[in-house]
Amino acid sequence: MSTATIVKLPPQETASLPKRSYLNNEYGLKSWLLTGDHKRIAILYLISITFFFFIGGAMAGLIRLELLTPQSDLMAMDTYNKVFTMHGIIMVFLFLVPSVPATIGNFLIPIMVGAKDLAFPKINLLSWYLYIFAGCFTLAALILGGVDTGWTFTTPLSTHYLNTHVITAGLGIFIAGFSSIFTGLNFIVTIHRMRAPGMTWFRLPLFCWSNYAASILMVLGTPVLAITLVLVVLERAIGIGVFDPAKGGDPLLFQHLFWFYSHPAVYIMILPGMGVISEVISTFSRKRVFGYTAVAFSSVAIAVFGFFVWAHHMFIMGVSNYSALVFSLLTMLVAVPSAIKIFNWAATLYKGSITFETPMLYAFGFMGLFTIGGLTGVFLGSLGMDIHLTETYFIVAHFHFVMVGGMLMAFLSGIHFWWPKMTGRMYPEGLSKLAALTTFIGFNLTFFPQFIVGYLGMPRRYASYPPEFQVMNVLSTAGATVLGVGYLLPMLYLTWSLKYGKIAGSNPWQATGLEWQIQSPPLTENFVETPIVDHEAYDYEWLAHQTEHEVQTVG
Amino acid sequence: MHDAHAEHAHAPHLRHHFETVEQQREASSFGMWLFLLTEIMFFGGLFTAYLIYRNWYYPAFVVGSHQLSIFLGTFNTAVLICSSFTMAMGVHASELRKRKELVGWLVATLVLGSVFLGVKAIEYHEKWEKHHVPGLNFSVQEFTHPSDKYKEEPPLPMDMAQKTQVYFSLYFAMTGMHALHMIIGVSILLVLIAKAWAGHYTTGHMTTIENFGLYWHFVDIVWIFLFPLLYLISRHQ
């Protein structure tokens, strides 16, 4: 690995944080809990989702511990069901869905479009409170005894055959859904209506395009989840019969409605991550993203096509063969825009001046792991293979490759990339590279064996398994331990950097984008005066011209 | 083109992160429309369920639908359409900065909305009396052995009679969800009337009234679909 770096920090002996920023313009708990400032809300979200990530991660630890041995000996099978359900619910709804949009998106989108704040700051704050409320409901479900339906709440198991806290968990997710809707709504209005003069659609950073596409999904898809959960709660509470075969209901109707949201949900989760990757790959290759228009439109295409493929989660559930064929074909098509992005990122790297700072390491990890995850998704989209592979660990490995190897890596990439902007300080590069490597190794060790055991037939959501799968499971658990260390390290050194990190200055990466033209951390109002944009995105010549003629920003 | 500088300097309702009142108004309106999109999809799930079950259990749906009072349903539809008209007139009054007129139209909307809810309450009570509330006190007696009032109805075989519970589940879920939206609307209206009386919406800032109008019209549109789908199934039989 080359030791070249593009990092340029102000001279540390004389550098200091800016006197006035969004962090210190107001003090006290109330100024944080009643803030309208999108940047403070982003920080609130960051702390909250990290908290829930820990809990979800603890659940994962318990799963892997149980799976060290073929028997269900660490916990009862019912308890195991509760553990993986909680892991799923917390990780999907309380971590992955809000991760990039609510933290990095909230912080950066107004700045990237050149606005002073999001369109509806109060609704932004409301969205955070709804998230906390939802988190409380979920924790309540956990503490009161758990839910064991799986995160997918499949009927009639969830409505008739379990006596766990389905209603509490369902209501929690219902509330989390609205948190997500309001975030998405805010982004769409902001990007449409609050762009600075000269910031046309095609000059926007690709991060904005990705979040825009994800926001469309949030606004149009999440309400269907909401009504589905309402129906499940009603069914459980008073027995209305919409999903009960004994009363004439169709359990498959639940699945149609549930997956109508939950498939676009996976694109809600990944698209913002892809936005991060666009920014990072461009910055650390010193090159504009290849095929800007294609990448921008592919984000929207993923969002639109994402609505047409949900029944590929239901191939073995009893849907007709003809509709399964239709959905299978559309699933093949939805892979195309994602692939377009990967090709364009690769083309961006070609003949770029590549350096290997931590965000770029995570981005490389993303490209490889997301590709593997995505390709295995195409396998699963073909009917014949799905019949064999569904409900096995192959599926588990597939979605962890895209969600953890893809999305979580993108999230970490983004956090590291914009950390200097958000806090004014750099994280320690050596330690962060170590963490990135540890995460990568731990991830592969955890989840690659799962492809193998899944293919060989090990079912998912079972506390026990045939003994011939034990070796792979032990490898997987070992990997999980390494992965845990890899995730713990950033929590430690990022916190450390808040006090002891090097002063970053406004543009340590020498990146393009409006956010790098303002101080770190930014002022509450973001810009001293409304920026006028007259250059394209990723315009490194313009940046070079700027740096030659600019006055060094003083603290 | 209005004087943007003057607006920025003097408009008290201009939030600091917007450049002009016009931008704020357009953003507000767009945000409201996006929220209505979520409502379309929210009710959409229920309409999907309705479509499937009506196809499967058509005789049960017919008989169930005939249990509803077509008079009350038509009356309520007319009431809601009137309330949409009064709401639109309210927006108009706000645009023309006529305070007393605005309050008048808003009060009319409130009264009509409340009448709707009152009639709904009567209908729900009637369902409770007749043991047609799914899950809580449902009985198929009326469908297997129709009383004198419904002697034209063919008695259903037991398995289809039991499917009437699906019809009523959807009836309560759909009209209940609609009524919940009406209750929320009526509550907000109370606040709006108070503020309109104080003159908040007749000094050039009419966005709130416009956006609430959008919400109210949307709830009306949902009912425009619910009425024929629930009340008017095969009335010629």
Added chain:
Amino acid sequence: MSEHKVNEVLDTEPTHHSEHIVSPKVYGVIFAALLVGTAITVAASYANFGIFNPIVALGIACTKAVLVILFFMHVKYSSRLTKLTVAAGFFTFIVLITMSMTDYISRAWGLW
């Protein structure tokens, strides 16, 4: 002045919304049309059109909804963005219904 110029550039999608006030006469006509539509739909439900009964009912309901959307909700006088937004909402709803139907039509249509 510079702020004036800023607004013009911001108005990438001019709406004319604030300039157009719909006259009460239009509202009155639509109001009457909606009531007439209601009467027709009730009357039509008593007539026997066989398989077309629900189609007639839905057709009338759609017409009424379109009238409310275009005139009471001002979409006819709104920006292209608003019109696109409304269309997007209905499009997604139609996707939900039709693609779920691909499943039910091909395995369980009225077969219960």
